[in-house]
Amino acid sequence: MRLQLIAVGQRMPAWVTTAFNDYQGRFPRDCAFELVEVAAGKRGKNADIPRILAQEGERMLSAVGKGNRIVTLEVTGKPWDTPQLSKQLANWQMDGRNVSLLVGGPEGLAPDCIAAADQRWSLSALTLPHPMVRVIIAESLYRAWSLLNNHPYHRE
């Protein structure tokens, strides 16, 4: 099973890239964690936001691997604690499908992405900035993996 994070935005601050790469590099081969960055639409003065959102959504859905389970990241999704997330990870591994995690841009996810979701995951009741979201996902999933595999990174 492979994890695929599909996120809007291609130019991240250096601290985001450094933190993300650190956690990404810790995943083992049998639970590889891939990042696919999708271009954000140009948001000019009179930008047509619903259209930009729909185009971002199309780009995200076309990056989803065939047959993948889709998990959208949404404030109103399911809040999983670390043991619950590690159970999800175990279920995903047993199910065998690869998993695509979708993170939206400044205005969130396109309606088509939300409609395509098999599961909706909330990291917090707070709205978080999208660069930070990818780092939190990488760390949370790595922690969930370490709990599942009795790795000392996670301590009770």
Ligand SMILES: C[S@@+](CC[C@H](N)C(=O)[O-])C[C@H]1O[C@@H](n2cnc3c(N)ncnc32)[C@H](O)[C@@H]1O
């Ligand atoms: C800046 S937020 C978008 C805010 C937008 N107003 C909305 O309501 O979705 C960018 C993306 O980060 C993710 N995100 C932000 N906070 C989150 C949270 N607490 N839980 C899960 N995902 C979150 C979502 O995928 C969201 O589309």
